[in-house]
Amino acid sequence: MNPVEHVWDAVLEVARSPLGLIAITLGGYQLGRWLQARTGGHALAQPVLVAIAVVGTAITLLDVDYPRYLEASTLISFWLGPATVALAVPLHRQADQLKGFVLPLLVAVGMGAVVSVAGAVLIARALGADDVLQRTLAPKAATTPVAIALADSLGGIPPLAAAFAILIGIFAALTAPAVLTLLRIRDRRARGLAVGAVSHGIGASRMLREDETEGAFAGLGMGLSALAISLVLPLLALVLW
Template sequence: MTSAVDSLLEVARSPLGLLGITLGGYQAGRWLQRRTGEHALAQPVLVAIAIAGVAIELLDVDYLDYRSATEMIAFWLGPATVALAIPLHKQYDRLKGFVVPLVVAVLLGAVASITSAVFLARWLGADRALQETLSAKAATTPVAIGLTQSLGGIPPLAAVFAITIGIFGAIAGPTTLHLLRIRDRRARGLALGAVSHGVGASRMLREHETEGAFAGLSMGLSALAISLLLPLLALWLW
């Protein structure tokens, strides 16, 4: 009996086992989402993180080993992000007369995101490294990691902040927009994509195709805007 248990644990600790746990966690999140009628709190990414976190803790797996085992998932995030351009192409006509407001909103949103994070962290007593780490929170995770590293912040923590913001935005964003009486589907998608990147875009795609399309566009433009503006604002902020 002990031998069988040891064998199962060894399989679970293997790269294939860890990959299966991660994918199984996400599918469990999808199942929970369907069973709860698409409840905002039933985010598949959040469920997958919880299940994977508990699993690697119980299995005593080092995070670097887990990260290496699930590299395939990280690789496919790139093509999945690019695929968000497909619904945008179908909404091309909705861009007419909206390009200038869109660009202005993205630029102002990027500046507001960077400066508000830095000043709030500074007001709460955070050191410079944590301020630099928080400054790129609204960018996609790979961009946030790269920018934080170039500034001298803490890249792993930047990834945590970016993912946390994405999940929180996907949970609370649509309700917040509704309470603010923002009805334009382009504006709704633009707002959530700017702060919640991939997770938010995925949520908005389930809300409406137009919202998902503009969330995907906003995600890419916001990452670009933050990449360009953060090095310039850093000269003033620090």
């Protein structure tokens, strides 16, 4: 075996190992963060999209199939669970600002959960989407880790649920402030809450750049909505299917 071939084999072997695949994932994410900083935090420049594109290309070129990548990257995806638990912290931070808004907030988020789950399923069904796709679309308003877990327990496709949640977050980040103004919602608490409840963290980060109160309530909306959707989904599933 000649030396060039020997080096090349070594490179491929390391790149295909869990270590190499995790390095590629982190590298893609850092590239995404760099791009986000370069574009001044544009809503389309989400590090997760860049990372997914980089990893998707890399595993195709390296001829690593998806289940193998998924296994190798367990070290990263494992932390989704603890991160979901950690969402209690932003909730805790905002809990003091709530005087006089608790009941409107809880009822509104509950309504939002029912409407967005039922809406997603019924629209998809009316347009001919199959059962699995309906179950995948149902939890998309929840924050991505919760949407993944819910799609899984409901019999949907978790990776697609993640993609849907990310996409709707980006759409919200681009359009939500203008849409809310069109709807004549002028209360900053309600504006933030609504965006967080239906478009989670990516939408919330846009609201935070608009205004601090809107950002705080978007964070709150995201946490409560994840909870509300988790509770409502099993019940709605009995009615919808």
